[in-house]
Amino acid sequence: MGIVLGGSAVFATASEPTGKTSRPAIYDVKADGEKQIAEALAKARQEHKRVLLQFGANWCGWCHKLHCLFESDARIAERLKRDYVVVMIDVDQGHNAAVVKRYGDPTRFGLPVIVVLDAQGKPLTTQDTGKLEEGDHHSPEKVLAFLKEWSGGKD
Numbered sequence: 001m002g003i004v005l006g007g008s009a010v011f012a013t014a015s016e017p018t019g020k021t022s023r024p025a026i027y028d029v030k031a032d033g034e035k036q037i038a039e040a041l042a043k044a045r046q047e048h049k050r051v052l053l054q055f056g057a058n059w060c061g062w063c064h065k066l067h068c069l070f071e072s073d074a075r076i077a078e079r080l081k082r083d084y085v086v087v088m089i090d091v092d093q094g095h096n097a098a099v100v101k102r103y104g105d106p107t108r109f110g111l112p113v114i115v116v117l118d119a120q121g122k123p124l125t126t127q128d129t130g131k132l133e134e135g136d137h138h139s140p141e142k143v144l145a146f147l148k149e150w151s152g153g154k155d
Contacts, residue, residue, distance in 0.1 A: 025058045026067045026088060033089045033096035037121070040085040044119040050152055051119070052084040055100065056112035057092035063112040066129060066138050073140045076147065083151040084116075116150045125150055 040051045056063030070076055070086070080086055089096050091107055100106065106113040109128035116124045132142040 023058060023061075023064055026064060027056055027058050027090035027092070028088070029058065029090050029092060029095065031090060033087075033099035036087045036089065037099065037117075040087045041117070041119065041121050044085045044117075047085070049082075049119065050084050050124070050150065051117040051121075052080070052086045052147075053089055053103070053115040053117065054086065054112050055089045055091050055107055055115070057090060059092065060111045062110075062129065062133075062138075066112050066132075066143075069138050069140060069143060073143075076140060076144055079144060079147045079151065083147070114146075118152070 037051070037053065043049070044051045054063075054066065056066075067088070070080060089099060091097075091100055091111070103115050103123055104126065106115050106126045109126070110130060112129050114127040114129060116127070118124055127146060129138065132138045132146060134142065
């Protein structure tokens, strides 16, 4: 998709805590979240976009479902590409704890969780992605409505 910073290591695998299955690593477990965000903010200012932080972990099934939806739904992928710089922040085992704290502990809602920033880094909203779910998946309509609402009035 070309908009994910620091989360494109798709060839590695990560085991779930139970060790049952392996999923592609969508979060860079070695990335410095502060650096990822600084790079995204620079790009967002240059391109007049918002920054979408997706906090999660490679073992998180719902994180993978949301990431997959971001890439597979053409309307959502286009909205993200046009209006956002997406940053996937790994929070497994306390990784990037300072970043989590800085944004008000959004992970208290569970994973994944989304924080939208303006191009200057001001947090605009925190979204418990459980509210975007519908049964065993995220609702494309709910996700798209959320992205439209926080895109900065671009339509």
